Amino acid sequence: MNGPTRRPLLMRRPVLAALLALPGCSALQSRPYVEPLRFRLDPVRPGPPLRGFGGQTVLVRLARAAPGTEGRMLRSINPDGTVHVEYYAEWVAPPAEAMDEALRRWLVASGLFAAVLAPGTRASSDLVLETELTALHADLGQGLARASLSAVLLREGALDRRAVRQFTVSGTAPLPPERPLRPEPQAQAMVAALAGAFMQLEQQILIALR
Structure with a gap:
């Protein structure tokens, strides 16, 4: 059988x-294995630091990532509204993590604070800044790269923590007209858009500190 x-x-x-x-x-x-393109999300603050500030310290907490911003691969929005992901082009680090480091460097260069502290420090801070990356993509239909984030500035008290101000800021940067658009100009425009959002955040913090 x-x-x-x-x-x-x-x-x-x-x-x-x-x-x-x-x-x-x-x-x-x-x-063959295709090596992905990798880009740094590192906007640099232009110009000299502000004068007349720098008397307080701020702790910048680890940034959160809103849904859709967690992945490292570059994202774009097609004219029909569909989302496209570049599988062979990515950020060196997750966008929220990279934004977190870039924001600390930006605030140091701004001169707004005596010190910009990171989580894990033993130093005490006068203020705490909490942030969330809410958007980072290339809008191919509008021809713009977009970056948005929300933030809350808190004041540390002896017994409690009080919210000083809440911010929602965004920045845009133009995209080249070529279609299809290669990842390099998309990444460059997104970095510029995040720089615009950082500049808005700096101005809002400046108003809150006065």
Whole structure:
């Protein structure tokens, strides 16, 4: 009873081996690895630091990522509203994490604070800044890169913590007209858009500190 049922299985093995040896099947195994393009999300503050400030310290907490901004791959919005993800182009670090580091450097360069502290420090701070990255993409229909974030500035008290001001800021930067648009100009425009959002945030913090 068992002999006739085993023979077809044994006969199938050479057939399967022959199929795997076909060019169409081996192409998947021999496809070369494509190294993804990687970009730094590091807007740099232009100009000299502000004067007349720098008397207080601020702790910048780790930034949160809103839904849609968690991934490292570059995102764009097509004219029909669909989302496109560049599988072979990505940020060096997750966008919220990169924004967090860039914002600290920006605030240091602004001169608004005596010190800009990171989580884990043993130093006490006068203020706390909490942020969330809410948008970072290239809007191909509008021809603009967009970056948005929300923030809350808190004052540290002896017994409690009080909200000083809440901010919602955004920045845009033009995209080149070529379509399809390569990842390099998209990333460059998104960095510029985030710089615009940082500049707005700096101005709002300046008003809150006065």
